[in-house]
Amino acid sequence: MKSLDEYLRDAEQAHGHLCAGQVLGVRLAMLGLAKLGIDDPRGKDRKRLVTFVEIDRCATDAVALVTGCRLGKRALKFRDWGKVAATFVDLTNGKAIRIAAKESSKALARQMHPELENKNQQQMLAYREMSDDDLFATQWVKVELPAEEFPGYKGERIVCEACGEGINFRREVRREGKVLCRACVGERYYEPL
Numbered sequence: 517m518k519s520l521d522e523y524l525r526d527a528e529q530a531h532g533h534l535c536a537g538q539v540l541g542v543r544l545a546m547l548g549l550a551k552l553g554i555d556d557p558r559g560k561d562r563k564r565l566v567t568f569v570e571i572d573r574c575a576t577d578a579v580a581l582v583t584g585c586r587l588g589k590r591a592l593k594f595r596d597w598g599k600v601a602a603t604f605v606d607l608t609n610g611k612a613i614r615i616a617a618k619e620s621s622k623a624l625a626r627q628m629h630p631e632l633e634n635k636n637q638q639q640m641l642a643y644r645e646m647s648d649d650d651l652f653a654t655q656w657v658k659v660e661l662p663a664e665e666f667p668g669y670k671g672e673r674i675v676c677e678a679c680g681e682g683i684n685f686r687r688e689v690r691r692e693g694k695v696l697c698r699a700c701v702g703e704r705y706y707e708p709l
């Protein structure tokens with residue numbers, strides 16, 4: 517694993533700027549990996565980890581950077597819950613830890629650096645210095661990860677009987693004897709014009 521400073525430099529490059537969210541995300545991911553004993557997530561341990569993220573903000577980019585888990589590799593799973601939290605699952609033994617940023621860390625950052633007026637500056641500095649315990653709540657958890665969730669899963673591709681589009685990874689829905697995609701059962705996020 518790299519150092520916090522090295523990861524922050526990489527994060528700044530990848531994300532386009534350095535912000536409090538990046539610091540939080542880098543530290544969150546570093547803590548997750550340390551708890552699982554994964555020290556080379558982009559090298560020898562590169563197929564060992566699946567990460568669930570619960571927000572699509574700055575911190576998420578940093579988590580992806582440190583863990584090497586990416587959406588396109590199916591190693592990064594997104595649950596849109598609006599929380600600065602992530603769960604790291606070790607595929608070799610099923611151990612999983614969920615780590616969430618503490619709400620109190622913002623107030624603590626204010627206390628630590630009252631001399632800085634800009635909130636982002638204040639948090640950026642404080643989140644580097646704060647202890648893991650002040651910054652995060654951690655919890656060992658169990659994550660049900662069926663075969664089709666694994667990065668290397670090769671499954672059958674099925675065609676939706678209503679729209680004719682192909683569906684991978686068992687995302688089809690069976691309803692009244694029909695095989696349908698999630699859009700056609702009414703879960704669509706768009707309306708055809």
Ligand SMILES: [Zn+2]
Binds near residue numbers: 537
């Ligand atoms: Zn940012």
Ligand SMILES: [Zn+2]
Binds near residue numbers: 678680681697698
């Ligand atoms: Zn369909």
